[in-house]
Amino acid sequence: MSDSVAPPRSVVIRPSLLELFRAFAVVSVSGFGGALPWARRMIVDQRGWMTAEEFNEAFALSQFLPGPNVVNFSVVFGSRFGGAAGAAVALAGLMGPPLIIVTILAFLYAQFGELELLGRILAGITAAAVGLLIAVVAKMAAPLFRKRWDWAPLIAIAAFVGVAIIQWPLPLVFVVLAPISIALAWMRR
Amino acid sequence: MNDNPLVPLFGYFALLSLFAVGGANAAIPEMHRIAVDVMHWMNDRQFADSFAIAQISPGPNIIIVTLIGYHVAGLAGAAVATVAMCGPTCVFAFLVARTWDHFKEARWRIAIQAGLVPVSLGLIAASAFVLARSADHNIYAALITAVTAIVAFATRINPLWLFAVGGVLGLSGWL
Numbered sequence: 001m002s003d004s005v006a007p008p009r010s011v012v013i014r015p016s017l018l019e020l021f022r023a024f025a026v027v028s029v030s031g032f033g034g035a036l037p038w039a040r041r042m043i044v045d046q047r048g049w050m051t052a053e054e055f056n057e058a059f060a061l062s063q064f065l066p067g068p069n070v071v072n073f074s075v076v077f078g079s080r081f082g083g084a085a086g087a088a089v090a091l092a093g094l095m096g097p098p099l100i101i102v103t104i105l106a107f108l109y110a111q112f113g114e115l116e117l118l119g120r121i122l123a124g125i126t127a128a129a130v131g132l133l134i135a136v137v138a139k140m141a142a143p144l145f146r147k148r149w150d151w152a153p154l155i156a157i158a159a160f161v162g163v164a165i166i167q168w169p170l171p172l173v174f175v176v177l178a179p180i181s182i183a184l185a186w187m188r189r
Numbered sequence: 190m191n192d193n194p195l196v197p198l199f200g201y202f203a204l205l206s207l208f209a210v211g212g213a214n215a216a217i218p219e220m221h222r223i224a225v226d227v228m229h230w231m232n233d234r235q236f237a238d239s240f241a242i243a244q245i246s247p248g249p250n251i252i253i254v255t256l257i258g259y260h261v262a263g264l265a266g267a268a269v270a271t272v273a274m275c276g277p278t279c280v281f282a283f284l285v286a287r288t289w290d291h292f293k294e295a296r297w298r299i300a301i302q303a304g305l306v307p308v309s310l311g312l313i314a315a316s317a318f319v320l321a322r323s324a325d326h327n328i329y330a331a332l333i334t335a336v337t338a339i340v341a342f343a344t345r346i347n348p349l350w351l352f353a354v355g356g357v358l359g360l361s362g363w364l
Binding site: 028029030060061062064065066067068069070071072075076079080084087091094095097098099101102103105106107109110113117119120121122123124125126127128129130131132133134135136137138139140141144151152153155156157158159160162163164167169170171173174175177178181182183184185186188 | 204205206207208209210212213214215216218219222234235237238239240241242243244245246247248249250251252255256259260264267271274275278279281282283285286287289296297299300301302303304305306307308310311312313314315316317318319320321323324325330331333334335336337338339340341342348351352354355356357358359360362363364
């Protein structure tokens with residue numbers, strides 16, 4: 001079938017491990033509200049490490065895997081260029097700086113979290129962040145409810161009800177719904 | 190042994206990481222259920238605060254587990270929670286990445302990808318619902334949420350501006 005030998009890859013600039021680390025460290029601290037646009041800019045536009053198609057392909061895989069997309073992407077990307085070492089280095093670059101920053105914030109919150117003032121600011125930010133999440137849901141839902149296969153909205157609603165209303169554990173809801181959903185998608189095609 | 194909070198911290202997050210299709214946003218309700226309802230590590234407000242801090246921090250939003258871990262057991266807790274949440278999925282991603290390209294056109298792969306989209310959508314919607322319930326305890330907070338949702342949906346504004354407006358409104362004592 002399509003299992004033929006992979007064609008020789010077009011011109012690729014191979015990053016060194018140090019470059020990999022630095023690139024993902026820069027992406028991680030730039031990436032407020034989603035690191036994807038920054039990763040794409042760096043990898044495709046600036047360094048030429050991947051073509052736009054390769055990037056989309058690698059990112060599609062990262063989205064389908066469990067766990068945070070960007071974290072998966074750093075592993076997929078790093079392993080492509082440097083095997084296990086590349087994956088580890090890209091991951092360390094992506095997670096290192098944010099971990100240091102957030103640990104400092106966690107310490108400050110432990111010290112001052114009871115302050116009325118801070119509580120009010122965080123309450124406002126949370127309210128806005130929830131709004132942002134609702135917008136993400138709306139953007140994801142729009143194409144799903146418009147076309148695709150007719151079962152999709154029902155699956156989404158079932159997952160929502162199971163987790164949010166009945167409050168079943170996520171693994172349970174997932175183990176029940178994911179196979180059904182995949183089977184329906186399979187039969188649809 | 191049974192009192193060591195690092196053990197459930199690791200166990201819960203490692204298990205959760207394998208089902209978090211859609212990333213941190215999909216896993217919020219389960220984190221809330223475990224941290225607040227089951228284990229009583231933190232209260233509702235502390236959970237909502239952790240979410241807010243993770244949102245305004247640079248880097249992946251999954252970093253909320255670092256905050257929860259720190260709250261439970263200091264630096265050791267932060268490290269354990271982060272490794273538990275990222276470790277298993279990273280190993281999985283590494284293994285899959287090596288074989289995936291061979292199955293690019295395979296029907297089962299396309300079915301898996303299409304089938305997981307609605308599940309992950311439902312989970313993220315559940316996250317929004319659970320968070321709204323802990324965050325919007327009055328009409329003004331709900332208004333901030335609603336307006337932010339509309340602006341974020343209709344424009345491509347940098348979310349940091351929306352967080353800043355929310356923070357200032359919160360500071361001014363509306364909430």
